[in-house]
Amino acid sequence: MSSATFVGMPAFPDAARGATGNAQLRHNLRKATHTIRGKRGEVVEELDDWAGLREAGRAVKDRTLRHLDHYLERLEEAVTAAGGTVHWASDADEARAIVTRLVHATGEREVVKVKSMATQEIELNNALEQEGITAYETDLAELIVQLGDDLPSHFLVPAIHRNRAEIGRIFRERMGAWGVPAPEGLGDDPRELAEAARRHLRQKFLETRVAVSGANFAVADTGSMVVLESEGNGRMCLTLPETLISVVGIEKLVPSWSDLEVFMQLLPRSSTGERMNPYSTVWTGVTPGDGPQEFHLVLLDNGRTDTLADRVGRQALRCIRCSACLNICPVYERTGGHAYGSVYPGPIGAILTPQLQGMQGPVEKALPFASTLCGACYDVCPVAIDIPEVLVHLRERAVEGKRPGPEKTAMAAAEWVLDDPRRMHLAQRAASSLRGAVPRRLPGPGAAWTDTRDLPDIPERPFRDWWREHARGGEEQR
Amino acid sequence: MSAPLGSRERVLAKVRAALADVPRGEDPGDAPVPRDYARTHRQGPALDLLVDRLEDYRAQVRRVRGAELPAAVAEALERRGAARVAVPGDAPGEWFSRSGAEVLRDAPWEDRVLSVSELDAVDGAVTGCAVAVAETGTIILDTGEHQGRRALTLVPDYHLCVVRARQVVDGVPEAVERLDPVLPQTWISGPSATSDIELERVEGVHGPRTLEVLLVE
Structure with missing residues (x-):
């Protein structure tokens, strides 16, 4: 009769997509989490x-x-x-x-x-x-x-x-x-x-x-x-x-x-x-x-004991299972607990489950990313577990040993440009002159990012150029 | 029995290996614990506060003078319609001197133990308490004087509790200090309740659905 199990559940991104599309679920969760947030706030105050x-x-x-x-x-x-x-x-x-x-x-x-x-x-x-x-x-x-x-x-x-x-x-x-x-x-x-x-x-x-x-x-x-x-x-x-x-x-x-x-x-x-x-x-x-x-x-x-061995991650073991972090979390409020694929849902689950179960499986690997890192969970935690810190730490562990991907290559290129004022300025001018050619949506793998966001506008001229002109003008007026 | 053998050593060894970064000579007491919190929050006179908190949980509270207690007990039981009540073996006879209710004493040390079905059949239980916490509206029973076994205040649907002014403390730390952890304890903050349906508090599930307190000043 009690055959329900979390084993074999889809990883967070897929599970969350289904959950957020369920209007009844979102209504129930929103009502419940907002009620309990209010009550907690009053008695803590x-x-x-x-x-x-x-x-x-x-x-x-x-x-x-x-x-x-x-x-x-x-x-x-x-x-x-x-x-x-x-x-x-x-x-x-x-x-x-x-x-x-x-x-x-x-x-x-x-x-x-x-x-x-x-x-x-x-x-x-x-x-x-x-x-x-x-x-x-x-x-x-x-x-x-x-x-x-x-x-x-x-x-x-x-x-x-x-x-x-x-x-x-x-x-x-x-x-x-x-x-x-x-x-x-x-x-x-x-x-x-x-x-x-x-x-x-x-x-x-x-x-x-x-x-x-x-x-x-x-x-x-x-x-x-x-x-x-x-x-x-x-x-x-x-x-x-x-x-x-x-x-x-x-x-x-x-x-x-x-x-x-x-x-x-x-x-x-x-x-x-x-x-x-x-x-x-x-x-x-x-x-x-x-x-x-x-x-x-x-x-x-x-x-x-595996969790205890991780010097950053061990703070998750302070948890007293109060669930304040679930109730405050903007992600949990929208996806509910099932999307986390484990008995420990919400922000604390996102750091506890991968540590308790290891990070081999797709569910555990995805969990450290099931967060916007807004930090509300840390603020309400009664034993001050820095959940965002552990999330970032586990994200590092999740990608450990991976070949440098396009993101890493792009970051390396950005570092080379941003590291030198001259290179930076040249890059900005180049970007401004090409602004008409930049599409609203990115092609290839970048499309996933622009599915839900607009690319920021590139200004007509770099701020540095504008500043050079106006700063001088300002001095003259004085 | 054979499977778990050695698990103790395995778990302890893994704990020790995980804590390799803790200096060998460190004593547990060396890890600092700041105690920058209050013993009491000074939210008001303790007895007033206790009444306010209990009423917030929808418990019924009445403040009485010592001499009025027998009449107050009688009145409470009558209002409730409680004709048969279970009480601890050492409950003072004076409490019931004005009441017509049948009083069933539960005295394990005299081999007079009320069975679960007997407890289920009474109309209520009347006990004292060990400590009461004003700030949180909590009454704590530790099976000590006038309190009886835990089952006594659990199975009947109505609990009438006598709290004396000297048993009331302001905050949780003072209560914890007064209690002996060796004794089984029940901390009671209002009648049984649940918030499991849409986080809306509903009084009355499995424990006594009515809690009534006589605060003796």
Whole structure:
């Protein structure tokens, strides 16, 4: 039932062409991104020390990454001491195998899931399905995606590309196949839709014995896990089952408990634009008599250490998945998340995906170019990831080893001309005398550029000549 | 078990190789972390601020004097139509002295544990809290005094929470400082909500759809 995958998607330029032609999609995205931008702006404005919080957030993450081996060992020790079991997965295959084995060991065939980017990244649901285990997504947006056999297009609101009418239709048509069907005559009102989701999932929450989650933060010092959410589906999954399996990327660590005073301010305001999200759960290993009595932490590498090895690119690992960069991005606003061909869309996805997956494939190679380098993403990033810097760095890597093409040859020629005032002047005069012969549109490969732009007019005479005349005249008038 | 064996060492070795540029003698604490942010934002008197923020989340709030608490509890439960409520085993009997509601105590240490279906069948839960954050309108429960297990405030559809003035702090840093991470925590900022449909906030999904707060001064 959940066979949707990003594998085999077209590269960004092709995918974006299709997406931008979809008027409904563009309408949905524009409305959603503008709403959330406004909300974020208001609650960030409210804190006069935002710059200080942002700098602290950046520094805490940098400290963690610079000594990640130390903090990972510390986390493992703390989780184990608190009654949890720690597993290590170097790639998606290993992580899927570990989770599948742990679920099998419980004897259960169903698991409830809290929305988690890490489990999407490793395509866990498909792997579980092949092993005869059904994974029920419980976040409302994830439920919409799962029922619609669709793909997520946003970190926080995976169904941001769907409007209420589409969601109503998906619920009416698909809920029955997964369990409790939608109520008779279900309409499109968000309130009604939320109520339908509550009824659909209620028994699953109360009866399912195994849950799978991710974590927003893992505190190395204490072994505490933190999950932020809104609906209560997270609390249900993290509290009621007997066994809890959390798949967590190794970059999710923070050194100590007190560091949360920074991130519990940065994350909610940056992501949902709220002063605080409705619910957060913190748990440390196993607590007798409260919550799951078996806790497994699966630490996931899957390309993160490769990213860490790149001294410019490693800053992408600071990301706390707030999605502020998606919401502000003029490119994301027009193409939506699917065009990025990965579970990590938007500006952060454009630097994260090529680094996590390597830059061999056409999708990964195209991603660093899926940006105008306007820098809005850097401005809103709560941990100050300089996304444009990494994009440019990855563009260099994408073209590394290529034979000098026409662009490079042209640049070399331009350098020769621009380097010398005399050559420059001669070139300008030559251009002016030929201005009548220059076409509006370029021929050959240059045509792609002029498809959407006009060539600038070449002035009748070079500015230098004009200046020589007028500067002299000006002095005479004085 | 055989497949993942050695993964730990492999991941740690790759981390160390990736960090070849970090000087060998550098201690984690040597990486500077500036703390140029405020403990509190001084946005107003804490109790007023808490009420304002809670109401912004569409939680119901009432400020009461200590002596008025039993009557306020009774009134809230009656207004809600809550005839049977689940409460932590150590909840003060005085809270319910004026109420006619049936009070079911959940006391795991006395082997009186309410099952999930029992919790699903009650009309609400009444608890205290550990800390409340005024600036963000957040109530934090840590399973300590008068709070009970996490499931208690999760399964019932109505949560009546008693917050005492001394439990209210201005900002998040002060709250984090007061909390013991070893205890399981639930941070609650208003009733359960979602913004997943066109980013429009709708209160009431899986958690308690009604949150009512009695702020005791």
